[in-house]
Amino acid sequence: MTMTADTPVASESIFRRNLSNFAANRLAMACALIVVLFAVMAVFAPWIAPHDPNETDLFRRLQPPAWIAGGEWSFLLGCDALGRDILSRIIYGARISIFIGLAVIFVATTVGILAGLAAGYLRGWVDILISRLVDILLGFPYLIFAIGLMAMMGPGLWNIILALAYKEWVIPARVVRGETLVTRELEYVEAARALGASRWHIMLREILPNVLSPVIVVATIRMAHVIILEASLSFLGLGVQPPTASWGSMVSDGRAFILEAWWVSTFPGLAILLLVLAINVTSQGLRDAFDPRFSE
Amino acid sequence: MKDALLEVRGLRTVFETRAGRVCAVDGVDVEVRRGECLGIVGESGSGKSVTFSSVMGLVKSPGHIESGTVVFDGRDLRGLTPREMRAVRGRDIAMTMQDALTALNPALTVGEQIAEVLEAHDETLPARGAARRTAIRNTSVEMLGLVGIPSAETRLKQYPHEFSGGMRQRIMIAIALACRPKLLIADEPTTALDVTIQAQVLELISDIRARLGMSVALITHDLGVVAEHCDRVMVMYAGQVVEEGPTAEVIGAPKHPYTQGLLASIPRPGLRGQPIHPIEGQVPDLIGLPPQCRFYSRCAHRRDACLTPVEMRQAGPQRRARCILIGEDEA
Numbered sequence: 001m002t003m004t005a006d007t008p009v010a011s012e013s014i015f016r017r018n019l020s021n022f023a024a025n026r027l028a029m030a031c032a033l034i035v036v037l038f039a040v041m042a043v044f045a046p047w048i049a050p051h052d053p054n055e056t057d058l059f060r061r062l063q064p065p066a067w068i069a070g071g072e073w074s075f076l077l078g079c080d081a082l083g084r085d086i087l088s089r090i091i092y093g094a095r096i097s098i099f100i101g102l103a104v105i106f107v108a109t110t111v112g113i114l115a116g117l118a119a120g121y122l123r124g125w126v127d128i129l130i131s132r133l134v135d136i137l138l139g140f141p142y143l144i145f146a147i148g149l150m151a152m153m154g155p156g157l158w159n160i161i162l163a164l165a166y167k168e169w170v171i172p173a174r175v176v177r178g179e180t181l182v183t184r185e186l187e188y189v190e191a192a193r194a195l196g197a198s199r200w201h202i203m204l205r206e207i208l209p210n211v212l213s214p215v216i217v218v219a220t221i222r223m224a225h226v227i228i229l230e231a232s233l234s235f236l237g238l239g240v241q242p243p244t245a246s247w248g249s250m251v252s253d254g255r256a257f258i259l260e261a262w263w264v265s266t267f268p269g270l271a272i273l274l275l276v277l278a279i280n281v282t283s284q285g286l287r288d289a290f291d292p293r294f295s296e
Numbered sequence: 297m298k299d300a301l302l303e304v305r306g307l308r309t310v311f312e313t314r315a316g317r318v319c320a321v322d323g324v325d326v327e328v329r330r331g332e333c334l335g336i337v338g339e340s341g342s343g344k345s346v347t348f349s350s351v352m353g354l355v356k357s358p359g360h361i362e363s364g365t366v367v368f369d370g371r372d373l374r375g376l377t378p379r380e381m382r383a384v385r386g387r388d389i390a391m392t393m394q395d396a397l398t399a400l401n402p403a404l405t406v407g408e409q410i411a412e413v414l415e416a417h418d419e420t421l422p423a424r425g426a427a428r429r430t431a432i433r434n435t436s437v438e439m440l441g442l443v444g445i446p447s448a449e450t451r452l453k454q455y456p457h458e459f460s461g462g463m464r465q466r467i468m469i470a471i472a473l474a475c476r477p478k479l480l481i482a483d484e485p486t487t488a489l490d491v492t493i494q495a496q497v498l499e500l501i502s503d504i505r506a507r508l509g510m511s512v513a514l515i516t517h518d519l520g521v522v523a524e525h526c527d528r529v530m531v532m533y534a535g536q537v538v539e540e541g542p543t544a545e546v547i548g549a550p551k552h553p554y555t556q557g558l559l560a561s562i563p564r565p566g567l568r569g570q571p572i573h574p575i576e577g578q579v580p581d582l583i584g585l586p587p588q589c590r591f592y593s594r595c596a597h598r599r600d601a602c603l604t605p606v607e608m609r610q611a612g613p614q615r616r617a618r619c620i621l622i623g624e625d626e627a
């Protein structure tokens with residue numbers, strides 16, 4: 001028997017094929033680029049930021065952006081009430097937003113995948129336990145829940161991550177459980193059992209790779225939510241503590257002067273808007289590429 | 297006479313369903329001898345697949361084995377712990393699934409899927425490191441070669457969707473054979489394939505059986521396949537074995553009316569132009585079966601004596617059938 005001519009020699013996994021689908025979507029690619037730019041900005045903040053974000057200068061109190069009378073080009077987006085450079089603070093604030101976003105999603109997705117696999121594959125009391133816990137957590141309004149936890153644990157970077165991850169894991173857990181329920185009945189799982197595979201092996205090696213695509217899509221969509229939630233907590237003063245720059249607390253700081261110095265709140269607000277929008281469009285592109293059922 | 301590799305006695309597997317208790321396998325005895333190919337024939341729902349799922353300890357909930365013994369190579373499989381049973385599956389007994397198109401994991405390369413079985417069971421592999429990887433690779437290439445897949449080296453890196461149906465069936469056989477099992481259970485290996493490929497795959501199984509000296513239990517609903525490839529045949533109907541014996545004898549002179557009916561319903565070139573005789577009626581509902589011959593309602597020879605439980609009767613030196621006609625007047 002010989003190989004037919006049209007047999008592809010270079011191998012292509014479904015995952016890689018999905019990625020090339022994604023690359024064909026120009027809008028999504030542009031938004032992915034924006035997300036990458038924000039990430040680069042966060043990582044290289046000390047080299048990119050024109051000023052020390054925490055350096056105060058009372059002579060520059062509420063100095064307007066460069067293109068308005070009284071502004072300076074070295075302080076492009078103006079200064080806040082303590083004379084700190086808003087652009088530098090936005091650049092440093094990207095670190096907080098993206099780091100918290102990634103950390104929460106990482107913790108939540110890891111926990112969610114394990115919980116979802118266990119519930120969906122093992123069934124029985126494990127499923128009942130996990131599913132009821134998921135239902136209970138879903139019953140709480142997210143922000144109220146996070147505020148409550150922050151009030152108990154006190155503010156701080158790691159506490160925010162914990163407070164958000166406590167509830168965030170239910171989202172990937174539900175997705176993985178649902179997908180696992182379908183996948184566990186497929187013949188290749190049965191075949192793996194017939195070849196003597198253990199439960200853990202089946203869950204992690206056979207089922208997980210097949211449920212990963214929706215998890216990746218959900219993780220990106222949720223990352224945008226988490227960034228907004230972090231900004232909300234910081235806005236309420238429950239987030240990262242001053243003087244560390246966070247977009248949410250910057251918006252909050254500017255509230256008092258919104259009429260005379262609109263730039264203090266507006267620019268960090270725009271940063272949140274831009275990043276969240278870019279992540280959302282990217283995730284929709286991913287969804288279209290990974291799940292043909294949704295694409296038009 | 298060759299000794300038995302697998303010996304199942306009085307196996308009863310039931311499913312507790314909402315509508316009632318379904319006895320899918322009712323008092324089945326199976327014997328697979330070393331090096332032989334046993335054919336298991338029956339319609340859908342006759343219990344042939346469930347019998348072998350029971351042997352593997354893979355009956356899905358709500359089903360469970362109610363009674364019976366399963367002795368494989370001198371070991372009582374039903375007495376093993378789940379961990380011990382896992383070691384038997386894949387290493388001593390391997391099973392190929394009905395549908396090769398869905399029985400391979402789409403997210404893993406073929407090489408990874410062969411490697412998994414070896415990782416799980418092959419104790420002759422070097423402990424770790426590059427030597428282990430090379431050994432796994434060599435065995436994988438060898439297995440793909442064994443099932444007739446060309447350029448195995450490059451093929452190992454490919455995913456199942458890059459193979460045709462027949463190729464996937466071959467790969468599944470390669471995976472099943474990777475640890476050189478003593479018994480291969482082939483569950484309808486050809487149903488998802490077209491006819492020319494079917495013949496190739498069956499040839500392959502027969503060929504490998506002879507080369508590796510393993511036993512094969514070939515589950516099928518096609519008596520033609522059995523005639524060509526099996527040493528002995530076992531016919532199942534409604535959860536019971538109704539007839540068993542050497543293939544040539546069973547097909548040449550079937551004793552049980554059901555086997556006779558099955559053979560009469562196969563179209564043959566010699567009977568061109570003549571009508572095919574299907575077996576009238578339906579397989580009985582397995583819920584709440586009366587204690588009588590299960591073929592009673594469809595049997596042309598039925599009589600009052602059939603309304604009592606019918607046991608297997610000796611019908612020749614190596615033949616048994618479940619019919620009261622046997623030993624009476626030779627129908």
